[in-house]
Amino acid sequence: MSLIGIDLGGTKVQGVLVDDGQVVADAKLATPTSGVHDVVAAVVGCVARLGGPTSADGIGIGAPGVVEPGTGTLVRAPNLVGFEGRVPLAALLGEALGLPSSTSLVVDNDVNAAVVAEHRLGAGQGSDDVLGVWVGTGVGGGMILDGRLRRGPAGGAGEIGHVGVVVDGGRQCGCGLFGHLESYAGRASMESEARRRHQAGKPTRLVELAGDKRMKSSVFLKAFDVGDEVTLELLDEAVRALGVALASAATLVDLQLVVVGGGLAGKLGPRFVGRIEQAVRSRLFVRTSPLRVVPATLGELAGAVGAALLASGPAGASTALLASGPGA
Numbered sequence: 001m002s003l004i005g006i007d008l009g010g011t012k013v014q015g016v017l018v019d020d021g022q023v024v025a026d027a028k029l030a031t032p033t034s035g036v037h038d039v040v041a042a043v044v045g046c047v048a049r050l051g052g053p054t055s056a057d058g059i060g061i062g063a064p065g066v067v068e069p070g071t072g073t074l075v076r077a078p079n080l081v082g083f084e085g086r087v088p089l090a091a092l093l094g095e096a097l098g099l100p101s102s103t104s105l106v107v108d109n110d111v112n113a114a115v116v117a118e119h120r121l122g123a124g125q126g127s128d129d130v131l132g133v134w135v136g137t138g139v140g141g142g143m144i145l146d147g148r149l150r151r152g153p154a155g156g157a158g159e160i161g162h163v164g165v166v167v168d169g170g171r172q173c174g175c176g177l178f179g180h181l182e183s184y185a186g187r188a189s190m191e192s193e194a195r196r197r198h199q200a201g202k203p204t205r206l207v208e209l210a211g212d213k214r215m216k217s218s219v220f221l222k223a224f225d226v227g228d229e230v231t232l233e234l235l236d237e238a239v240r241a242l243g244v245a246l247a248s249a250a251t252l253v254d255l256q257l258v259v260v261g262g263g264l265a266g267k268l269g270p271r272f273v274g275r276i277e278q279a280v281r282s283r284l285f286v287r288t289s290p291l292r293v294v295p296a297t298l299g300e301l302a303g304a305v306g307a308a309l310l311a312s313g314p315a316g317a318s319t320a321l322l323a324s325g326p327g328a
């Protein structure tokens, strides 16, 4: 079985071609910031580089937003420019790709896809109740309960980045509401906060290193390594916020495992994940909970590989799939 998986992110479109359980090719393009039409064209271009739609039995897309179950319509995608309202992404892609009826097309949330990959092939193997939290530009999430991906009636299950960690007010989140986890642990929110403190008279290496450019995860790591005070404060707040949100989630559904992935978490490494585990465990209601918090292991291809897995149909069909290639 030949499958194409595409991880459509806010900055890049990452694709893989999976053949007989192996990643045999990958392709990467920048995500256009000029609206829906150009983003659809970029996905089509990525599929073309992997052999085109007729080369695959199924195509899976992981998209950075809430995806309506059943229709593949994006109802909320704040990190894609020009995707403000409802965008029928599956329908637009089906038309643009000119898919033969024998090729299936699946659109799901990008972190759901990555968590499915980690559950079947990576850090989550052998655990039936797993929450994945992806700490990057924003904070995404995906949840496996009783061994199956939980989507929910509106497609928003697992969105741990948008649970509240502040009782009243708090920082404004990328979604427009206030006091959400993402506004304390997402890279973009931490960047805004660092710039605000810098302007208010508290100099920080973060702004000195980044200048006017995007404050990348590598900038956070460099500033952390030299003990920059604002960086330490921001990361402390991020760890505490993650502790509050993840302990609440673990208490609510009795989780076995939290897998931490995403660009910022990957850059900061296992010591960051270890601090999150301490913050979670100190807040657990059930003290005997076996909950562990571990880093993701599949690297930056997890989302694309997971999207291919989702295109292969129900769990079990591709459990022999082995991720390989860069980042695996």
Ligand SMILES: [Zn+2]
Binding pocket: 161, 162, 163, 173, 174, 175, 176, 177, 180, 182
């Ligand atoms: Zn939010």
